[in-house]
Amino acid sequence: MLLIRCPYCEEERPELEFRNAGEAHIARSANIAGESDDDFEKFFFIRSNPKGIIYERWRHMHGCARFFNAVRDTVTDKFVMTYKAGEPKPAKLPGVAK
């Protein structure tokens, strides 16, 4: 079983307590009704789906119930790090060469 660190509970918890909640850092337009169809499609449907590092939202559903962001490697399924919702993308990832 994977252990995922919850930034609110400040410890690693078993993956069964968590739910994935899609890609992170997708900002909703302040004027969503004024969006063109193409822009709305990009916001609503199009996801990056990379091979490698991905930034995702996760929810500690059966714990503190808070949403947070996680950096995960889609190839190895390893969590690089997690950080609280609302915080910017980490500039430097620990243990990732680039």
Added chain:
Amino acid sequence: MAKAAAKKTTSATSPSVDRRPALAGRAVSATGVKVEVLPPAERISLRAPEASVAALSKALGLTLPKKPKTSASKAGRTALWLGPDEWLVIDEGGNDPLADCATVTALHSAVGISHRNIAISVAGPAAEATVNSGCPQDLSLDAFPVGAASRTILGKAEIVLLRTANDAFHVECWRSFSDYVFTFLSEGARDAAG
């Protein structure tokens, strides 16, 4: 909510409106562990921002814990940290924490959930193994000491777990899950004993 329920009971003549707790009085004993449904208690779900915590602590008569996975207990009343701004307050002494919160003017949300939850006690040397039969958390005394509390899962059901002693746990679950949780713990108790 509690007040309304009390009024209903006194004015009604039919016994059908009496409170009927789920699984009342059920208990299972196995070698080294006893799983037992606890009597009804008063409970509230409390949400409040940082600025209101001091006022609420004063009204409730105990200090709301601010550290993850901790609880505070005083005079039959226990407050369990569930999230950064969320607590479960259980009163087993017969006092209503909802009424205490009603006097607080600071911003908060207190919802009576006395009838939503039931409590199960798991006690005995094999209690840890019994709860671990369906709960994936590390329940060793180092990671989950006495007084530690957490919302987690047991099998397929969500529970709130509180360690009340080295060899005793208090398991809270939703009423509709109570049959599943109690049966799961009973099976776990037999496995842990064997």
